[in-house]
Amino acid sequence: MTRPRYVARSTAIAARALGEETMVMSATNSMLFTLDEIASVIWESADGVTPLEQIVADKICTQYDVTLDVALQDAEALVKGLAEHGILLLSDEPLAFSGRSHKETP
Amino acid sequence: MPGVTAATQRVDVVVEIGGLPIRLSCDDPAFVHLVQERYAGYISAANDAAFDFEIELAPPGTESRDEDVRVTWESGCWLMERGDFRAEWNPSTGQGRIQQTRNPYSLDSVLRIVHTLLLAQRGGFLLHASSAIRNGQAFLFSGVSGAGKTTMARLAPPDAAILTDEISYVIRQDGRYVAAGTPFFGELARVGDNLRAPIKALYLLAKGPENIIEPIAPADAVRGLLGNTLFFARDPEFVKMVFDTAFDFVRQVPVRRLTFAPDSSVWGLIV
Known part of the structure; x- marks a missing residue:
């Protein structure tokens, strides 16, 4: 059984929604990211306490014609990429609050 | 002694x-x-x-x-x-x-x-852009090196005051955005006129066979603006201020794509 994964938005970012997209800028290197509609849903739901699988099941699979397996695989790739840039925190345990983690994985 | x-x-x-x-x-x-x-x-x-x-x-x-x-x-x-x-x-x-x-x-x-x-x-920023005042209003021409910033300044008609051919100075003044002249120059190798005027438009430059101004999506405008904004400090508070200013600027100032052939006829569109 796969352990749940938790995601939280970093505090070292600036972010704004623009239409259905979300623009995120890293405060550490000024890189700018544009999240599409589905990525924006995951971003908005990344509260550090809701497992990623639950976010995908509740917010993606109910709104878009996609299976949980496929959507979760895409979501894992997305959050891993964003975590590598330090704008999202990824953990095997709930993150107490957005922006803090004692057990982050890159 | x-x-x-x-x-x-x-x-x-x-x-x-x-x-x-x-x-x-x-x-x-x-x-x-x-x-x-x-x-x-x-x-x-x-x-x-x-x-x-x-x-x-x-x-x-x-x-x-x-x-x-x-x-x-x-x-x-x-x-x-x-x-x-x-x-x-x-x-x-x-x-x-x-x-x-x-x-x-x-x-x-x-x-x-x-x-x-x-x-x-102060809600302003420096932008990789040439800028000029014409008919009392400022126009900014932004792009990476080679996009045509200096070319636009060189092609400007006599009634345009060149504020810079390299680094534009954007100030927020009385709730609106104003461009000011700077001594920071590029290939033109001369300081800009020390003047200021409200910004009428920001053009993201592209070179092409003909002169055309096209609207762009707000997200593309923000991307274009932030991509050409001078960033030095890697400080979260600073980055957030500049980020917020970029969104506010795009909300207030028309941002367009200007594709131009490198001759003075392009200035016929800048009014």
Whole structure:
């Protein structure tokens, strides 16, 4: 059984929604990211306490014609990429609050 | 024989860009004269300055080839470093110190950094863009190196006042965005006219076979603007200020794509 994964938005970012997209800028290197509609849903739901699988099941699979397996695989790739840039925190345990983690994985 | 003491007297000059006067003092009158020549048109006759920098000249050959700029916030001061300069500035006191060689372009770089820091707090920014005033309104032409910033400045008609061909100065004034002239130049190799005017439009430049202005999506406008904004400080608070300003700017100022053939006919569209 796969352990749940938790995601939280970093505090070292600036972010704004623009239409259905979300623009995120890293405060550490000024890189700018544009999240599409589905990525924006995951971003908005990344509260550090809701497992990623639950976010995908509740917010993606109910709104878009996609299976949980496929959507979760895409979501894992997305959050891993964003975590590598330090704008999202990824953990095997709930993150107490957005922006803090004692057990982050890159 | 009586002892002789060499008294070093500091000479100063106030450089005012975008309405922000910065006093520069140095114990080398020849260097201060060099600064006066470099920033001709931006030297303030007033003695008052909001910010003071003492310049210490390092002997030639002491600079390194490190071309990376580092701007960090430490113990209440901004630290700015590159191979040819090291500067620190305390925004609370307005006092700072610059160590550099005699190259005036090192000072140019420090001033650009200081102005990006000052502008961020005031809802403004420096932009890789040429700019000009025509009919009382300012137009900005932004793009990466080679996009045509200097070309647009060179092609400008006689009734256009060139504010810069390289680094545009954007201020938020009375709730609207205003462009001011700067002494920061590119290939045109001349300081901009020390004027200011409300910004009518920002054009993201592209070269093509014909002149055409096209609307762009707000997200593309923000991307284009932030992609050409001068960023030095890797500080979360600073980045957030600039980020928020970019969104506000795009909400207020029309941002368009300007594809142009490199001849003066393009200015027929800039009205």
